[in-house]
Structures are given as C-alpha cells and as structure tokens.
Amino acid sequence: MPDVDPLVNELRAIVGNDYVIHLPEDLIVFEYDGSVDKAMPSAVVLPGSTAEVSEVVSAASRAGVPIVARGAGTGLSGGAVAEQGGLVVALTRMKRILEIDPADHLAVVEPGVVNLDISTAAAEYGLYFAPDPSSQRACTIGGNVAENSGGPHCLAYGVTTNHVLGMEVVLADGSIAWLGGRTRETPGYDLRGIVIGSEGTLAIATKIVVRLLKQPEAVKTLLAVFKEMDQASSAVSGIIAAGIVPAAIEMMDHFCIEAVEPAVNAGYPKGAGAVLLVEVDGLSEAVEEEASEIERVCRSYDPMEIRAAVDEEERARLWAGRKGVLGALGRLAPNYYLVDGTIPRTRLMEVLARITEIGDKYGLPIANLLHAGDGNLHPSVLFDERDPDQLRRTMEAGAEILELCVEAGGVLSGEHGIGLEKQEYMPLMFNDEDMAAMAKLAPAFGSRGRFNPGKIFPTGKTRAPIPHAGAVARTGAGAFI
Amino acid sequence: MAAWGADAAELVDAVNGAAGGPAACSGADAYGIDGVTPKVAVRPAAVDAVSAVTAAAHRAGAAVTPWGGGTRTSIGNLPRRYDVALDLTGLDQIIAHNPGDLTATVQAGVTAAALQRTLADHGQFLAVDPPLPESATVGGALAVGSSGPLKWQYGSVRDVVIGMKVVQADGAVTKSGGQVVKNVSGYDVARLHVGGLGTLGVIVEVSLKLTPLPAHETTVTASYGSASDAIDAALDIFGGGTAPLALTVIDASAAADFKDLESGACHLAVRFGGRPRAVERMVSEAQAASKRHGCRRIRQADGAGAASLWRQAADFGWDTATRPTVGVRASVTPASVGSLWAALQRQGTAPGGRTALVGHPAHGIVQAHWRSDGAQPVDEAARAFIRSARRAIRAAGGKMVVEQCPASAKAGLDVWDDVGDQIAVMRSLKDQYDPRRVLSPGRYVGGI
Ligand SMILES: Cc1cc2nc3c(=O)[nH]c(=O)nc-3n(C[C@H](O)[C@H](O)[C@H](O)COP(=O)(O)OP(=O)(O)OC[C@H]3O[C@@H](n4cnc5c(N)ncnc54)[C@H](O)[C@@H]3O)c2cc1C
Numbered sequence: 001m002p003d004v005d006p007l008v009n010e011l012r013a014i015v016g017n018d019y020v021i022h023l024p025e026d027l028i029v030f031e032y033d034g035s036v037d038k039a040m041p042s043a044v045v046l047p048g049s050t051a052e053v054s055e056v057v058s059a060a061s062r063a064g065v066p067i068v069a070r071g072a073g074t075g076l077s078g079g080a081v082a083e084q085g086g087l088v089v090a091l092t093r094m095k096r097i098l099e100i101d102p103a104d105h106l107a108v109v110e111p112g113v114v115n116l117d118i119s120t121a122a123a124e125y126g127l128y129f130a131p132d133p134s135s136q137r138a139c140t141i142g143g144n145v146a147e148n149s150g151g152p153h154c155l156a157y158g159v160t161t162n163h164v165l166g167m168e169v170v171l172a173d174g175s176i177a178w179l180g181g182r183t184r185e186t187p188g189y190d191l192r193g194i195v196i197g198s199e200g201t202l203a204i205a206t207k208i209v210v211r212l213l214k215q216p217e218a219v220k221t222l223l224a225v226f227k228e229m230d231q232a233s234s235a236v237s238g239i240i241a242a243g244i245v246p247a248a249i250e251m252m253d254h255f256c257i258e259a260v261e262p263a264v265n266a267g268y269p270k271g272a273g274a275v276l277l278v279e280v281d282g283l284s285e286a287v288e289e290e291a292s293e294i295e296r297v298c299r300s301y302d303p304m305e306i307r308a309a310v311d312e313e314e315r316a317r318l319w320a321g322r323k324g325v326l327g328a329l330g331r332l333a334p335n336y337y338l339v340d341g342t343i344p345r346t347r348l349m350e351v352l353a354r355i356t357e358i359g360d361k362y363g364l365p366i367a368n369l370l371h372a373g374d375g376n377l378h379p380s381v382l383f384d385e386r387d388p389d390q391l392r393r394t395m396e397a398g399a400e401i402l403e404l405c406v407e408a409g410g411v412l413s414g415e416h417g418i419g420l421e422k423q424e425y426m427p428l429m430f431n432d433e434d435m436a437a438m439a440k441l442a443p444a445f446g447s448r449g450r451f452n453p454g455k456i457f458p459t460g461k462t463r464a465p466i467p468h469a470g471a472v473a474r475t476g477a478g479a480f481i
Numbered sequence: 482m483a484a485w486g487a488d489a490a491e492l493v494d495a496v497n498g499a500a501g502g503p504a505a506c507s508g509a510d511a512y513g514i515d516g517v518t519p520k521v522a523v524r525p526a527a528v529d530a531v532s533a534v535t536a537a538a539h540r541a542g543a544a545v546t547p548w549g550g551g552t553r554t555s556i557g558n559l560p561r562r563y564d565v566a567l568d569l570t571g572l573d574q575i576i577a578h579n580p581g582d583l584t585a586t587v588q589a590g591v592t593a594a595a596l597q598r599t600l601a602d603h604g605q606f607l608a609v610d611p612p613l614p615e616s617a618t619v620g621g622a623l624a625v626g627s628s629g630p631l632k633w634q635y636g637s638v639r640d641v642v643i644g645m646k647v648v649q650a651d652g653a654v655t656k657s658g659g660q661v662v663k664n665v666s667g668y669d670v671a672r673l674h675v676g677g678l679g680t681l682g683v684i685v686e687v688s689l690k691l692t693p694l695p696a697h698e699t700t701v702t703a704s705y706g707s708a709s710d711a712i713d714a715a716l717d718i719f720g721g722g723t724a725p726l727a728l729t730v731i732d733a734s735a736a737a738d739f740k741d742l743e744s745g746a747c748h749l750a751v752r753f754g755g756r757p758r759a760v761e762r763m764v765s766e767a768q769a770a771s772k773r774h775g776c777r778r779i780r781q782a783d784g785a786g787a788a789s790l791w792r793q794a795a796d797f798g799w800d801t802a803t804r805p806t807v808g809v810r811a812s813v814t815p816a817s818v819g820s821l822w823a824a825l826q827r828q829g830t831a832p833g834g835r836t837a838l839v840g841h842p843a844h845g846i847v848q849a850h851w852r853s854d855g856a857q858p859v860d861e862a863a864r865a866f867i868r869s870a871r872r873a874i875r876a877a878g879g880k881m882v883v884e885q886c887p888a889s890a891k892a893g894l895d896v897w898d899d900v901g902d903q904i905a906v907m908r909s910l911k912d913q914y915d916p917r918r919v920l921s922p923g924r925y926v927g928g929i
C-alpha cells in the first residue's frame with residue numbers, strides 16, 4: 001500500500017482538515033467496515049469544487065498515489081472499491097444543481113447530485129431526467145455517468161449516455177477540460193461518450209450537462225399474471241412484435257412472487273408462475289390505445305389475471321411487488337448473488353429455462369427478476385454464505401449464467417458494469433486484440449495506473465465474490481434492483 | 482515518418498496483393514477530395530481484405546481515406562496526404578436483421594436506403610436520415626456523425642449504435658459493444674468512430690438499434706412572413722405537450738429550392754408519427770401554435786407528398802441542385818436559434834451571393850448556405866462568409882463546421898471549430914490508434 005502520510009498534509013492544505021480522512025478508525029466510520037467493501041483506501045478526501053479536485057489529483061499524481069473516484073458507493077461491480085489502496089476522492093460534497101434551463105431542456109449539475117434530485121428540481125418546469133436506476137434515491141449522477149447506468153424506464157428512453165450532453169472533467173494530470181457541451185453536436189471525437197461508462201478509469205466528472213425530457217402527460221401501468229414463465233416471455237415478444245416499445249416491461253418469476261407476496265401483499269394470485277409489469281406513457285390518446293393493445297397481446301397468452309392501475313395509488317401498489325423483491329428474497333435464503341447480463345429479448349424463454357437448469361445442477365434456487373423489455377436479466381442465486389461449499393457453487397453458477405448470456409448472443413453486463421466483479425469474464429466477449437484496442441484509451445487520457453487501476457481488464461486472479469450487501473444498504477430502505 | 486514516396490505502381494501492387502487480386506478500381510479520379518486524387522482506389526469485398534489493404538498501407542507509410550457513398554467527402558480540412566481511397570461499398574451485406582429484438586447487424590457499405598427498405602418490410606426503421614440515402618452508406622453516415630431532421634425524437638446518430646467492428650490503422654480487426662440494446666461490457670470504443678470521420682479506424686460492421694415505424698404519420702407545413710415567427714412557433718411546439726419526429730424551419734431563400742413550398746415565405750414543417758388519435762391531437766396543437774405566431778397558411782401532407790418534403794430537407798445542400806458554394810452547419814441550444822438566425826440572415830444581404838438557411842430548432846441545428854453569384858472572386862467571398870458565420874455562431878454560444886467550401890478557399894482555413902481543452906486528449910488518441918498517420922491525415926479537428 002502506498003504511503004500517503006506526506007500526501008495527507010498536502011490534501012489538508014487543499015480542502016481543509018475536516019475533509020481528509022485517513023486514520024483507520026475514521027475510515028471505518030466512513031463506510032469502510034471491511035466486511036462489505038473488503039478493501040480499505042489509504043485515505044479519503046472530499047473536495048468541494050472543481051479547482052479542489054484538480055489540485056487533489058495533481059498532488060496525488062505527484063505522490064504516485066492512485067485515485068478512486070466515489071459517488072454514493074451504490075455500484076454493484078466494485079467500481080468504487082479501492083482494491084489497491086490509494087486515495088478515494090469522494091464527490092458527495094459537490095452536490096449543487098447549478099442550473100436548470102427550462103427553455104433548452106437541460107440542467108447543469110455537480111457530480112455528487114443524487115439522481116432523483118435532478119428530476120425533483122426540474123419538476124417545477126414539467127421536466128425530468130429520464131435515466132432512473134432503481135438506486136436513484138441514493139446514487140449520484142457522477143456514478144451514473146461512470147457506469148452508464150440504466151433503469152426500468154430506459155427501455156423507451158435510453159440510458160445515461162443518451163441523456164448527457166457534455167461534462168467538465170479533471171484529467172489525471174490535474175488539468176480541467178470540457179467534453180461535449182450544451183449543444184447537441186460538438187466537433188471532434190465524442191470524448192463525452194467514451195468517458196460515460198468508463199467506470200472512473202479515464203476522468204473524474206466535475207460538472208455534468210444533462211438533457212431533460214418533458215414529463216409525460218399520461219402514464220398507464222398494467223400487471224399481467226401468468227401461470228408459466230414461458231407465457232410471460234412470449235407476451236414480452238408479442239408486445240415488441242406489435243410495434244410497441246413501452247416505457248418499461250419488468251418481469252418476476254415464481255421465487256420472487258413467493259418471497260414478495262407475503263411481505264407486501266401485492267395481490268399476486270396463488271400458483272402464479274410469472275408476473276409482468278408493463279408501463280406506457282406519453283400523450284393520453286396514445287397511452288390508452290397502447291395499453292389496450294398490450295392487454296390484448298397479454299390475453300392471447302392465457303393470463304391468470306390482468307389488472308390496470310386506475311390511479312396513482314394503485315400504480316404504486318402494482319410497482320410495490322416489483323420493488324419489494326430484493327428485500328423479500330431474505331425470506332428464502334440468507335444471501336443472494338444477483339447476476340446482471342443482457343440477452344436478445346427473443347431468447348428469453350430458452351435462456352430462462354437454462355438458468356433453471358443451472359440452479360438445479362448446483363442445487364441452488366435462482367430467482368429471476370428482469371428488465372424483460374430489453375432483455376436485461378438479474379438472476380439471483382440464493383445461498384448461505386456461511387457454507388463455503390454453497391459460496392463456491394454460487395460463484396460457479398454465476399459464471400455459467402454469464403457464459404450462457406454470451407452464448408445466447410448477449411453480454412456480460414446490462415447496467416452494473418465490469419469493475420472487479422466481471423473483469424475475468426471479459427475474454428468471453430472480447431479477444432486480446434479487442435481488449436488491446438480498449439486498453440489504449442487510458443494512456444490516451446493519461447490515466448493509466450492513476451485512475452481506478454486494476455479494473456475492467458482480466459488479471460488472471462481467481463474470481464472473488466463481490467458482496468452487494470454494502471451497496472444495497474447504502475441505497476437505503478426499500479432498495480430494489 | 483516518411484510519406485509514401487515510391488511510385489504509384491508499387492503501391493497499386495501492394496494494395497492488389499493485399500486485396501487478394503486485382504481489386505484496385507481503375508478510376509482513382511472518381512475519388513478526389515478537395516482536388517487531390519489518390520494514387521490508387523480499392524474496393525475490397527470482405528473485411529479481411531480491408532484489413533490487408535490497411536495493413537499494407539500502414540507498412541508502406543501510405544495514407545488511406547475510407548470512402549462510403551462519397552456523398553459528404555467535402556467535410557474535412559485539406560488532406561495532408563492521400564494515397565489510397567478505400568471504397569467500402571463492396572461490404573454491402575445485411576448480416577442479420579432480428580425484428581423481434583429490434584436490432585440489425587450490417588456491413589458498413591450497405592446504403593442507408595437499402596437498409597431502410599429491408600427494415601420497412603418488417604415495420605421498422607433506423608432512426609437516422611442521412612442525405613442522399615441511395616448512395617450514402619451506413620458506415621459513412623456514422624463516420625460523419627451528423628444526420629438530418631429526424632433527430633430530436635429519437636436521439637443522435639451515435640445513439641443507434643450498439644456494437645461495432647473496426648479495422649484499426651495497422652490492419653487489426655477489433656470489435657466492441659454487442660448485439661443487444663442494453664450493454665455496459667467494456668469501453669464503448671465505437672463512440673470514437675461515430676463522428677470520427679474515419680481518422681481512428683475503418684468502420685466495417687455495425688450493430689444497430691432499430692425503431693418501430695410509427696403506425697401513422699403526417700406533416701404540417703405552415704408559412705410565415707418572417708423566419709423569427711416560424712422559429713418562435715417551432716419553439717412553442719418544442720416546449721409544448723406534443724412530440725414531433727422532426728421540426729424544421731426553411732427560410733424564404735431556401736424555400737425557393739424546395740419543390741412544393743411557396744417561395745417568398747418562410748416555412749415551418751412539423752412531422753408527427755404515432756397512433757392516429759394522438760397524431761390528430763398533435764396536429765391540431767401544432768396548427769394552433771402556428772396560428773398564435775401569425776402563420777399565413779397551413780397545409781397538411783401525408784404519404785408521398787410528405788416523404789418528398791422530408792427527403793428534400795435531409796438532402797438540402799448535398800444534392801447537385803442545392804449544393805452551395807459554402808455550407809456551414811451550426812449547433813446551438815434551441816433558445817439561441819432565433820438570434821443566430823437573425824445574425825446569419827443579415828449576411829444574406831452581403832454582395833457576391835445568396836444565403837439560404839434551414840434549421841432544426843428543437844435540437845439547435847442551423848445550416849447556413851451561401852451560393853456565389855460568380856461576380857466576385859469566390860475564395861475571398863467564401864472566406865468572408867465563413868468568418869462572419871463563425872462570429873455569429875460564437876456569439877450565440879454555438880459550435881460549427883464548414884461542410885462545403887471550394888478547395889481553393891480551404892488553404893489556411895480550419896473547417897472545424899475550436900474544441901477547447903479536449904484537443905490534447907484527441908491528439909493522444911490519434912497517437913495511440915494511428916501513430917503512423919495512415920488514416921486521412923490532416924482532415925480532422927486540430928489537423929489530426
Ligand atoms: C439497490 C440498488 C439498485 C440499483 N439499481 C440499478 C439500476 O436500476 N440500474 C443501474 O444501472 N444500476 C443500478 N444500481 C447500481 C448503481 O446504483 C449504479 O451503478 C450507480 O450509477 C452508482 O452510482 P454511485 O454514485 O453510487 O457510484 P459509486 O458506486 O460510488 O461509483 C461507481 C463508479 O463510478 C465512479 N465514479 C463515481 N463518481 C464519479 C465521478 N464523479 N467521476 C468519475 N467516476 C466516478 C467510481 O469510481 C466507480 O467506478 C443499483 C444499485 C443498488 C445498490
């Protein structure tokens with residue numbers, strides 16, 4: 001671990017004594033309890049402005065200490081974990097919404113702004129920020145940018161990269177640059193697009209210009225309950241085939257239903273094998289028509305029940321089941337390992353069946369909750385971490401699920417990123433030349449070995465489980481994924 | 482490193498050898514850029530051959546420019562070196578269209594029109610409308626990175642790409658992304674190539690996100706006495722409750738070039754798509770907004786009439802009939818379109834030519850075209866137009882690129898806008914991906 005003591009004094013001079021944390025006992029208080037993050041940084045610094053970030057980065061760079069940027073710490077792939085020690089630069093003090101521009105439908109915000117706060121602030125103009133990760137009450141826009149986060153409603157509206165026009169960044173030499181801007185087109189390479197999704201390895205975002213959308217005038221939410229998972233999968237394909245791209249299509253299997261029903265009384269009938277939650281929004285005329293079309297499609301797959309929310313209260317109730325799953329899985333097993341992968345949506349039925357087989361093979365139940373509309377799966381392996389053999393089987397099952405996703409024409413991660421969690425799986429998708437081309441980005445940004453080293457690319461080390469419990473706890477009560 | 486010094490015959494041999502036979506096109510003349518003709522033009526029919534040609538050029542220190550439909554090769558600074566035209570229209574396969582997944586994977590040389598026809602058979606389309614789609618290739622449209630009017634609703638050109646295969650400057654073939662619509666596995670390197678004008682790699686294959694064709698479409702066209710009224714109406718609709726697919730303002734001078742637009746007036750064309758009842762309501766709201774801003778006449782067009790209008794709007798400035806002497810594309814925020822427009826229009830009265838403006842206020846794009854009347858020395862007048870356009874665009878807080886300009890007027894001119902502090906990273910990207918300056922040297926921002 002690098003010796004940071006001389007650096008600490010420099011950092012104090014930059015941000016003030018209160019905003020540098022480096023004694024082990026203080027770091028523990030600062031959310032690093034070792035059990036959930038498994039790695040302790042050498043120090044944490046909380047800059048309050050772009051200028052301070054720049055000075056901090058320069059000082060760390062001179063001292064040869066690597067930097068890990070951190071937002072709310074809700075990332076699920078270990079992106080903010082300082083695995084090699086070094087300096088954590090926490091952006092949570094930089095949480096001002098600098099500007100909301102209702103005429104141009106954009107906002108300029110600092111990186112530590114919590115995702116939901118942007119929409120809350122924009123609401124007075126009838127606008128909102130579309131990417132809505134389920135962690136949106138806690139996660140920061142800086143983290144969203146780094147992970148290119150999505151959310152249940154990204155099916156129709158796209159993910160973070162589709163909604164960020166530009167950003168100010170601090171590069172690894174401490175210099176400050178604007179990538180993109182306030183306008184839709186800017187000349188030169190799309191560095192904005194490269195930094196988004198780069199998991200904190202290329203640049204630290206210090207200001208972000210986001211697009212705002214008009215709040216839809218109408219929203220309609222439907223719940224369709226099926227006996228079998230296959231019927232629900234077919235209904236998803238049927239909806240897309242009808243030329244409808246709803247705002248969201250969420251799906252849950254019988255394990256999820258079994259866990260959540262007693263906990264939240266969502267009203268799922270006994271014997272239900274799968275639940276679909278479909279939401280459409282937009283102009284009221286379109287919403288009415290699409291909703292009835294979706295209902296018609298669902299009816300052709302012999303549902304046990306279809307329910308449409310008549311008001312906001314009922315809509316919340318329909319979502320409550322979906323949102324309650326994660327918390328309720330604890331009823332089925334002490335731990336879950338939630339895998340994130342995407343497959344072509346037409347292959348849902350076959351892949352879900354294979355996942356069940358994988359569960360059988362390893363003797364572990366696998367609960368499936370998914371952003372079904374875009375094929376983004378979250379199979380959750382249920383296990384007990386106190387049993388080392390179960391832990392081993394869980395990791396193997398997880399690996400097989402990822403292999404399955406790639407084999408089915410899909411990918412390693414739909415929204416949680418590679419980080420530490422999946423770096424060893426990268427060769428499933430990319431050969432050495434592909435990765436060599438990707439690996440040229442960090443030297444071009446001058447950030448190699450300086451920003452978030454040791455992430456994304458395979459290291460040859462054995463895969464260690466990335467505990468999600470810490471991130472989920474930080475998201476607060478009612479966390480869902 | 483040395484530029485290609487040996488004679489053309491040797492380069493032709495190397496390229497032919499790499500392409501696995503006499504693949505070089507005979508008429509290299511057809512591939513001129515800004516008056517510079519390459520020594521050889523080659524049209525490989527497979528990715529491997531593209532790789533071999535690029536590798537051969539890399540070894541030889543020759544400069545290669547990827548070539549799609551050749552519709553927008555006027556974009557860029559004067560080529561510093563140009564030895565090989567790499568025509569990609571031989572890569573014309575639609576590899577897969579998965580209607581149920583709303584995705585397709587195509588080779589870069591497929592024309593936009595051919596792809597749209599295939600997709601339309603399944604009620605889908607790619608939400609990108611480059612000019613001259615019968616010639617423009619998908620790879621070329623992505624390399625240029627800017628598109629036509631159809632943008633506000635569906636996002637930018639870059640947003641349709643979900644995966645990409647690229648031939649690197651040294652011939653290595655690499656891929657990124659995937660074939661699914663939601664993916665964060667590894668760096669999104671395709672972003673470098675969308676809008677990168679082929680200066681960091683040759684796009685050979687792309688996976689694309691598709692959109693269902695709207696069930697119903699219609700276009701409302703309103704004419705105004707002044708452009709500022711048309712722009713105000715456009716912004717009114719932009720800020721209102723409806724969601725047009727496209728929103729385009731055409732000034733009186735540009736309208737003269739449109740087949741079905743009454744000349745002597747400015748026009749606002751609004752394209753709506755969706756469920757019939759929703760479209761009906763959007764139309765009546767657009768009509769109301771138009772009236773509020775004093776429009777003179779409103780017309781509505783469907784089918785072929787509307788298609789022709791939007792075709793002309795996307796082609797404007799690129800087809801031979803409307804090609805300007807100088808074409809400037811500006812990007813500002815929506816609220817600044819009005820003031821920029823007024824400033825640009827004032828230039829129209831300058832002697833030596835005629836200015837025509839077409840803009841898409843909802844995403845802040847304004848195309849300013851100047852056509853010389855031939856009376857004055859063109860270069861000087863062209864530079865003067867560019868200078869004052871640049872001033873106006875800067876004052877409006879925007880960015881610009883000169884897309885068309887006589888080659889003779891390009892000497893000493895940077896057609897790109899200043900990219901600010903990012904330039905250092907952009908240069909080092911070029912160092913990383915193309916250290917021998919094989920790919921279109923000199924044509925990109927900052928002389929990259
Ligand atoms: C309950 C729960 C639900 C979730 N649901 C979703 C979901 O629906 N969709 C989804 O996509 N994700 C989801 N996530 C994952 C996570 O919330 C997102 O990845 C989120 O964007 C992380 O934001 P954060 O502020 O917590 O970032 P952190 O976890 O602190 O950091 C994540 C990464 O971002 C980098 N980083 C942080 N700030 C900056 C910055 N300013 N500049 C550069 N790099 C930076 C870090 O170095 C790290 O690599 C969920 C997580 C939980 C716990």
